[in-house]
Amino acid sequence: MSAESLTLDKPRSPRRPAARRNNFELYSWLFMRLSGLALVVLVLGHLFIMNILDDGVHRINFAFVAGRWASPFWQFWDLAMLWLAQLHGGNGMRTIIEDYARKDTTRFWLKMLLYASIALILAVGTLVIFTFDPNIAG
Amino acid sequence: MSVTASTAPAGTSDRAGASRLSGTFYRGDPAMWSWVLHRITGALTFFFLFVHVLDTALVRVSPSAYDAVIETYKTPFVNLLEVGLVGAVLYHALNGIRVMLVDFWSQGPRYQRPMLWGLIGVWAAVMIPGTYFMLERTVSTMFGGH
Ligand code: HEM
Ligand code: HEM
Numbered sequence: 450m451s452a453e454s455l456t457l458d459k460p461r462s463p464r465r466p467a468a469r470r471n472n473f474e475l476y477s478w479l480f481m482r483l484s485g486l487a488l489v490v491l492v493l494g495h496l497f498i499m500n501i502l503d504d505g506v507h508r509i510n511f512a513f514v515a516g517r518w519a520s521p522f523w524q525f526w527d528l529a530m531l532w533l534a535q536l537h538g539g540n541g542m543r544t545i546i547e548d549y550a551r552k553d554t555t556r557f558w559l560k561m562l563l564y565a566s567i568a569l570i571l572a573v574g575t576l577v578i579f580t581f582d583p584n585i586a587g
Numbered sequence: 588m589s590v591t592a593s594t595a596p597a598g599t600s601d602r603a604g605a606s607r608l609s610g611t612f613y614r615g616d617p618a619m620w621s622w623v624l625h626r627i628t629g630a631l632t633f634f635f636l637f638v639h640v641l642d643t644a645l646v647r648v649s650p651s652a653y654d655a656v657i658e659t660y661k662t663p664f665v666n667l668l669e670v671g672l673v674g675a676v677l678y679h680a681l682n683g684i685r686v687m688l689v690d691f692w693s694q695g696p697r698y699q700r701p702m703l704w705g706l707i708g709v710w711a712a713v714m715i716p717g718t719y720f721m722l723e724r725t726v727s728t729m730f731g732g733h
Contacts, residue, residue, distance in 0.1 A: 482687050485683045485684075489680050492676060496673050500669060500721050505720065505721055506660050506661055506666065506721075514646055514653070534632075542633055545626065566637060570636070570641075574644070576647075577644045581647070586649060586650050
């Protein structure tokens with residue numbers, strides 16, 4: 450239909466253009482479910498290894514971490530877990546802020562604080578995995 | 588969220604005339620508590636992860652700094668908190684799977700309640716032996732072990 454032939458919307462048009470500006474919330478809803486699926490394996494696996502396998506938490510120390518991060522498999526595991534858990538948890542926290550913050554300014558600043566913490570944790574966590582040095586003690 | 592939508596229209600429960608909706612009541616229903624717990628456990632895990640990534644970052648400072656912090660993970664009280672964290676994450680994961688089944692499986696909404704009892708069963712079946720293995724060494728050390 451060309452633009453000239455239709456100058457007015459039909460009355461009670463079922464289309465609601467304002468609701469179609471973007472699909473961000475749809476993608477975020479989908480992301481929560483897809484990342485959740487991956488996190489089942491990553492996080493529950495991590496918890497099992499760290500707390501139950503062998504001597505559980507009692508065997509963890511620097512040498513243990515050095516042994517694990519010598520393997521690209523565990524480096525990748527931890528990196529994927531870091532990013533997915535942080536984005537999934539961060540997106541969930543955004544929902545919680547939207548639900549409970551009553552004033553626009555409170556909501557704005559809580560979200561800024563949240564985004565800053567997500568960026569900080571992603572940056573520190575990623576850096577630590579990529580720059581880990583088993584001989585740091587010299 | 589989807590459980591809310593499929594069980595009762597949000598915001599109707601306080602209104603006069605809500606009694607007409609009896610049978611689709613959401614507030615106080617186990618499905619509501621499952622959602623409250625999902626929210627609390629998710630937020631708790633998020634806060635833990637913040638601290639956890641920072642304490643793991645100590646491996647870039649020095650082995651002794653990292654080891655010193657990890658030693659606190661092995662004390663009886665913190666050990667107990669770890670059991671709580673594992674229980675919280677496990678609940679969140681199982682309920683998350685339930686939420687996904689409600690959303691994507693055609694029979695999901697119909698079985699949301701039996702799935703809730705099912706997840707409580709799985710949770711207990713994992714946590715009872717899990718708690719034993721997580722605390723075994725701490726308890727035996729406290730009560731006269733090596
Ligand atoms: C008490 C329970 C836990 C213990 C004892 C524990 C232990 C560890 C250890 C020893 C590491 C060092 C890296 C390695 O050896 O793989 C690590 C890294 C990591 N853990 Fe955990 N963990 C626990 C719970 C969790 C939970 C619940 C999550 C997710 C929400 C998580 C997410 C991560 C991530 C993302 C890293 C990588 C950190 C980085 O990039 O620097 N951990 N954990
Ligand atoms: C272990 C596997 C996990 C699964 C299967 C899972 C699943 C889910 C799902 C499906 C939702 C969306 C709920 C809804 O839209 O109603 C959700 C929300 C959420 N998740 Fe997870 N999740 C997992 C791990 C995590 C982790 C590791 C964190 C924290 C870092 C986390 C934090 C959150 C938060 C804060 C919310 C928002 C809760 C709300 O809006 O009430 N989740 N999760």
